[in-house]
Amino acid sequence: MKFAKALASATILAACTFGSASAAELVVGFSQIGSESGWRAAETTLTKQQAEQRGIDLKFADAQQKQENQIKAIRSFIAQGVNAILVAPVVATGWDEVLQEAKDAEIPVILLDRTVDASDDLYLTAVTSDLVHEGNVAGKWLVDTVAGKPCNVVELQGTTGSSPAIDRKKGFEQALSGHDNLKIVRSQTGDFTRTKGKEVMESFLKAEGGGKNICALYAHNDDMAVGAIQAIKEAGLKPGTDILVVSIDAVPDIFQAMAAGEANATVELTPNMAGPAFDALAAYLKDGTAPAKWIQTESKLYTQADDPMKVYEEKKGLGY
Amino acid sequence: MQTSSDNILSAVRIDKGFPGTKALDKVDFHLQRGEVHALLGENGAGKSTLIKCLTGAYRRDGGNILLDGVEVDPRDTFDAQRLGIGTVYQEVNLLPNLSVAENLFLGRQPRRFGMVDIRAMNRKARELLSEYELKLDVTRALASYSVAIQQVVAIARAVDLSGKVLILDEPTASLDAHEVAMLFRIVRRLKARGLGIIFITHFLEQVYEISDRITVLRNGRLVGTRNTAELDRRDLIAMMIGRELAAEIHAAEAHAAEGGEPRYRFRNYGRRGRIDPFDLDVRAGEVVGIAGLLGSGRTETAEVLFGAHRADSGTAEIDGRRVDLSSPRAAIREKFGFCPEDRKTDGIVGDLSVRENIVLALQARRGWTRPISRAEQNRLADLYIRALDIRTADREKPIKLLSGGNQQKAILARWLATEPEFLILDEPTRGIDVGAHAEIVRLIESLREKGMSLIVISSELEELVAYSTRIIVLRDRAHVAELGGERITAHQIVEAIAAANERRAS
Amino acid sequence: MTSIFRTYLARLLPQLIALSAIIIAISMTFPGFLNLEIQNGRLYGSLIDILNRGAPVVLLAIGMTVVIATKGIDLSVGAVMAICGAVAASFITSGHSLFETILITLAVGILCGVWNGILVAVLDIQPIIATLVLMVAGRGIAQLVTEGAILTFNDPGLIFIGSGSFAGLPMPVVVWLVFGVLVALLVRQSALGMLIEAIGVNRQASTLSGVLTPVLLIAAYMLSGLCAAIGGIIAAADIRGADANNAGLWLELDAILAVVVGGTSLLGGRFSIAASVLGAIIIQAINTGILLSGFPPEFNLIIKAAIIVFILVLQSPRFRTSFAFLAFPRRAAKTTEQEAK
Numbered sequence A: 001m002k003f004a005k006a007l008a009s010a011t012i013l014a015a016c017t018f019g020s021a022s023a024a025e026l027v028v029g030f031s032q033i034g035s036e037s038g039w040r041a042a043e044t045t046l047t048k049q050q051a052e053q054r055g056i057d058l059k060f061a062d063a064q065q066k067q068e069n070q071i072k073a074i075r076s077f078i079a080q081g082v083n084a085i086l087v088a089p090v091v092a093t094g095w096d097e098v099l100q101e102a103k104d105a106e107i108p109v110i111l112l113d114r115t116v117d118a119s120d121d122l123y124l125t126a127v128t129s130d131l132v133h134e135g136n137v138a139g140k141w142l143v144d145t146v147a148g149k150p151c152n153v154v155e156l157q158g159t160t161g162s163s164p165a166i167d168r169k170k171g172f173e174q175a176l177s178g179h180d181n182l183k184i185v186r187s188q189t190g191d192f193t194r195t196k197g198k199e200v201m202e203s204f205l206k207a208e209g210g211g212k213n214i215c216a217l218y219a220h221n222d223d224m225a226v227g228a229i230q231a232i233k234e235a236g237l238k239p240g241t242d243i244l245v246v247s248i249d250a251v252p253d254i255f256q257a258m259a260a261g262e263a264n265a266t267v268e269l270t271p272n273m274a275g276p277a278f279d280a281l282a283a284y285l286k287d288g289t290a291p292a293k294w295i296q297t298e299s300k301l302y303t304q305a306d307d308p309m310k311v312y313e314e315k316k317g318l319g320y
Numbered sequence B: 001m002q003t004s005s006d007n008i009l010s011a012v013r014i015d016k017g018f019p020g021t022k023a024l025d026k027v028d029f030h031l032q033r034g035e036v037h038a039l040l041g042e043n044g045a046g047k048s049t050l051i052k053c054l055t056g057a058y059r060r061d062g063g064n065i066l067l068d069g070v071e072v073d074p075r076d077t078f079d080a081q082r083l084g085i086g087t088v089y090q091e092v093n094l095l096p097n098l099s100v101a102e103n104l105f106l107g108r109q110p111r112r113f114g115m116v117d118i119r120a121m122n123r124k125a126r127e128l129l130s131e132y133e134l135k136l137d138v139t140r141a142l143a144s145y146s147v148a149i150q151q152v153v154a155i156a157r158a159v160d161l162s163g164k165v166l167i168l169d170e171p172t173a174s175l176d177a178h179e180v181a182m183l184f185r186i187v188r189r190l191k192a193r194g195l196g197i198i199f200i201t202h203f204l205e206q207v208y209e210i211s212d213r214i215t216v217l218r219n220g221r222l223v224g225t226r227n228t229a230e231l232d233r234r235d236l237i238a239m240m241i242g243r244e245l246a247a248e249i250h251a252a253e254a255h256a257a258e259g260g261e262p263r264y265r266f267r268n269y270g271r272r273g274r275i276d277p278f279d280l281d282v283r284a285g286e287v288v289g290i291a292g293l294l295g296s297g298r299t300e301t302a303e304v305l306f307g308a309h310r311a312d313s314g315t316a317e318i319d320g321r322r323v324d325l326s327s328p329r330a331a332i333r334e335k336f337g338f339c340p341e342d343r344k345t346d347g348i349v350g351d352l353s354v355r356e357n358i359v360l361a362l363q364a365r366r367g368w369t370r371p372i373s374r375a376e377q378n379r380l381a382d383l384y385i386r387a388l389d390i391r392t393a394d395r396e397k398p399i400k401l402l403s404g405g406n407q408q409k410a411i412l413a414r415w416l417a418t419e420p421e422f423l424i425l426d427e428p429t430r431g432i433d434v435g436a437h438a439e440i441v442r443l444i445e446s447l448r449e450k451g452m453s454l455i456v457i458s459s460e461l462e463e464l465v466a467y468s469t470r471i472i473v474l475r476d477r478a479h480v481a482e483l484g485g486e487r488i489t490a491h492q493i494v495e496a497i498a499a500a501n502e503r504r505a506s
Numbered sequence C: 001m002t003s004i005f006r007t008y009l010a011r012l013l014p015q016l017i018a019l020s021a022i023i024i025a026i027s028m029t030f031p032g033f034l035n036l037e038i039q040n041g042r043l044y045g046s047l048i049d050i051l052n053r054g055a056p057v058v059l060l061a062i063g064m065t066v067v068i069a070t071k072g073i074d075l076s077v078g079a080v081m082a083i084c085g086a087v088a089a090s091f092i093t094s095g096h097s098l099f100e101t102i103l104i105t106l107a108v109g110i111l112c113g114v115w116n117g118i119l120v121a122v123l124d125i126q127p128i129i130a131t132l133v134l135m136v137a138g139r140g141i142a143q144l145v146t147e148g149a150i151l152t153f154n155d156p157g158l159i160f161i162g163s164g165s166f167a168g169l170p171m172p173v174v175v176w177l178v179f180g181v182l183v184a185l186l187v188r189q190s191a192l193g194m195l196i197e198a199i200g201v202n203r204q205a206s207t208l209s210g211v212l213t214p215v216l217l218i219a220a221y222m223l224s225g226l227c228a229a230i231g232g233i234i235a236a237a238d239i240r241g242a243d244a245n246n247a248g249l250w251l252e253l254d255a256i257l258a259v260v261v262g263g264t265s266l267l268g269g270r271f272s273i274a275a276s277v278l279g280a281i282i283i284q285a286i287n288t289g290i291l292l293s294g295f296p297p298e299f300n301l302i303i304k305a306a307i308i309v310f311i312l313v314l315q316s317p318r319f320r321t322s323f324a325f326l327a328f329p330r331r332a333a334k335t336t337e338q339e340a341k
Helices: A002-017 A038-053 A067-080 A096-104 A131-146 A163-176 A194-207 A222-234 A252-259 A274-287 A308-316 B047-054 B077-083 B100-105 B118-130 B147-161 B177-192 B204-210 B233-241 B298-306 B328-333 B343-347 B354-366 B374-387 B404-416 B434-449 B461-467 B490-505 C002-029 C046-053 C055-069 C077-093 C098-122 C127-146 C156-163 C171-189 C192-201 C203-208 C213-239 C251-261 C273-293 C297-315 C317-322 C324-340
Strands: A026-032 A056-062 A084-087 A109-112 A125-128 A151-157 A182-189 A216-219 A244-249 A265-268 A294-296 A301-303 B007-018 B021-032 B036-040 B062-067 B070-072 B085-088 B165-169 B196-200 B213-218 B221-227 B264-271 B275-282 B287-291 B313-318 B336-339 B422-426 B453-457 B470-475 B478-484 C037-039 C042-044
Touching (some): A026 A038, A038 A056, A067 A084, A084 A274, A096 A109, A131 A151, A131 A163, A131 A182, A131 A216, A131 A244, A151 A163, A151 A194, A151 A222, A163 A182, A182 A194, A182 C297, A194 A222, A194 C046, A216 A222, A222 A244, A222 A252, A222 C213, A252 A265, A252 A308, A274 A294, B021 B047, B021 B062, B021 B213, B036 B047, B036 B204, B077 B147, B100 B118, B118 B147, B147 B165, B177 B204, B204 B233, B213 B233, B233 B490, B275 B298, B287 B298, B287 B490, B298 B328, B298 B422, B298 B453, B298 B470, B328 B336, B328 B354, B343 C203, B354 B374, B354 B404, B354 C192, B374 B404, B434 B453, B461 B490, B470 B490, C002 C297, C046 C055, C046 C171, C055 C077, C055 C171, C055 C251, C055 C273, C077 C098, C077 C251, C098 C213, C171 C192, C192 C203, C251 C273, C251 C297, C273 C297
Parallel strands (some): A026 A084, A084 A109, A109 A125, A151 A216, B021 B221
Antiparallel strands (some): A265 A301, B062 B070, B213 B221, B264 B313, B470 B478
């Protein structure tokens, strides 16, 4: 997969040196981190789709998790004289120099999905989701759903110390504050994986009276929720009914679970970062409208009422 | 014992024992001012143990060391250096990535205001090396020079530090003829300056070229000290491998003539780079002894016979049938057995019990699917522990805890358990105590009487003479002579080795 | 027979003590820990969770023990788990029968072992380097198979291996129990165990004694690959999907740790499969205990490390000699054994 992509990107880069795009066409370079997760793969797919829809010629470069590859790719985009550059930065630091080069070449740079520690006049805008807000949306849904009834919540955290884990926990707790009927009784890390999600959920069930004391599960990502749902089933309980399940990311598999009534809600971390980015770019190139420095993507809430099977079908082909 | 004023270093009645062996037994050694004194002996004779006692690397068990007539007791090599005894080893133990000058003055760099004065150090280094007719860029890394130059730098450092006694341990082993000549010029110059120089080597020509006197050790005992000029080559070899002890009786003589057709026939057998092709016949009930100096190809012969190193020329036949001996397994299939010279690395399986060590080869031959039952293992182990008198608390004791002689007997038992017909023993009596020594010699005799064919390699001439029906003499990785019948005497063996040596010398 | 049992017990005593101590400690902080009940026809409780969750590491530890006994090490097992999980998932989803899928997956695991074994035994590459190759490349291979996503499946047979039960026990437990007993019997009832130990202690001397060293070395790595394959199937069946990025991640280290906690020396030689299995269970007991304890997750690794250091200190030769009285039961067992003769 990786190799294939690397090859593909190399050929694209090579191709660029001669076959140049027609004058009317917009040429945009995209330096992607890699394909370390399904979400990342979906982001790549959607970015390509969005570009195609708008008739943008997208030059794709897979950095295979290395900043040096990204810097190389950006320099090569500059050399090719693209109209704009999209970057999903692999780390936060060390971008000043190459961003300055792009600025000097008057090529606008848009950051996708993550931000960087650099002066914000070096890039046009950053399109990211708000992790705290995601947690908040999940929390609000739970508060509304239990409607004042007492409810013990167990939380499956992401990898300890990672920013999604910290922020999604924070947002969720903010939403719960002031609602004394909701209490987080257990909180452990499930490392964002299904296996650990299942294992940790098993221990939660044991620790809380076989699950009778648990009213809801909040998982920092869908994969852990999918693992936990299996644990709940194996403990003889009905996920989605006996224990409410809310999680974040909106990967296809959770929609299957929602369709089966085993999961209740998920908050989308949209892989479509490129859409808003291209919109902002179009406006900027048209009449120089400078977008805001931060474009927040929508954190959309999906529940069982949203025809989960349909969403599943839509999402299935994106490479999650 | 008078201490001649000429003696710069005297070691008197030095004793040193290791568990199970006596490495040095009341050895006397005297080194005069301004002489080159060769210290000779076969492997395990006690040369390096003596040197280590002199330089404080080992604590001696008994005896005195006098330097310039004053009793000294070096605690370690640094102490010895400070007292005046410097040592240069075959492997130069300096720091290759530091400069020549830094190596010369390591730990005693000239300082100015508390900082190393590099300029002064380099100047002093150049001065020092000019005495050795060396003009080097002393700021370059030591590793950028040849081993010979590094050797000289090491000597320069040792002499500059110590200045009384210089010990050269196999200094010429990795040098070419030209470099050896350069080294010897330096050695003569130091000798003229009044240093006492101890020279350890196994190149006899070099001994005759450079040394004034020779001291020979054997089995941890002093054989004697002679003036080089008065000691002829064959007497020296006799001193090294022992003849005066040989009672010139030849026990195996009576059985030598009989036997008839050889069972084992090796033709043009050899392996390039290890042992020249040789012919060898071995009859049933025959012990073929292999004699030769260290490095003459004795072990290489054994290894190629056993398939430890595959032969790349020649053929092997047993009873007229062509056989494949390309690996130990193949040889074992043909009922071969091999007790290697280096017991620790090639023989014992240290953490396993005496029982497991004894059944190992038999089990390996049967294959893993046909395990020897625990009862049968116990029976075999007990049988050989009793038969060979292996001293162990019980058969489950890890073999590494046994003494050398008992380990050797257990390895022998490992092969006897496979009921071999052709047994190769490489230095079976090396490094074991006198009692076990005699038992192993008796065992060899009794195995021969039972009709087994044996190849025995030993540096103990009297031992070889005692049990061999024939003796092959090796030199320079080639079989050069075969002695049989009446000619099996220590004297004849020494003659054969020396003749070969003289041919090479001339 | 009893005397053999006694020596066995003496060998396993430190691990049994450590495990009991951990279980007692957890049940003091969490009273329901020892509860066992029947639910849906299977045993249900934290103790069962330990045995069940420990399955992958137990399986890896079985293979790792044999490899370590040869003075080797197999760093690739985690990656091989990921490969085999991916292979199993992709075969079952592409319509192969359960039997075919399992057969092919096990073959792939064994093939990985052959690769490692050839690098070590034939090319004479140091085991840590040789298996590092597959450790690094293996996850990439697994990602190629799953195409980067979590490859989910719904085959009831395969799922049964992960979460079904047999005779009241979860299937993963049944699998490792049966497999562990089979391997232990194979190794100890044949001469394999002794020959492997001989290679581990002194490869040169063993070769000179006629032991077929290269073949046995390759066999050891094959066994390790097979164990990883079974572990990979179980891990994938457990979550009904193959997660190439996370399956078996860092488990090679847990497996090595299990072997060490089990008292087998990393320098090769004497080994005990039962002790390594206990070692793996000890590690899992610690993990489960931490999860039950309700400590914030930031403490997980510190607590785990502290307990393991404590166990290793208990096992260290220096500690044993300074507290010789702790070794008393050992000696007692030995003397009774001699009396029994």
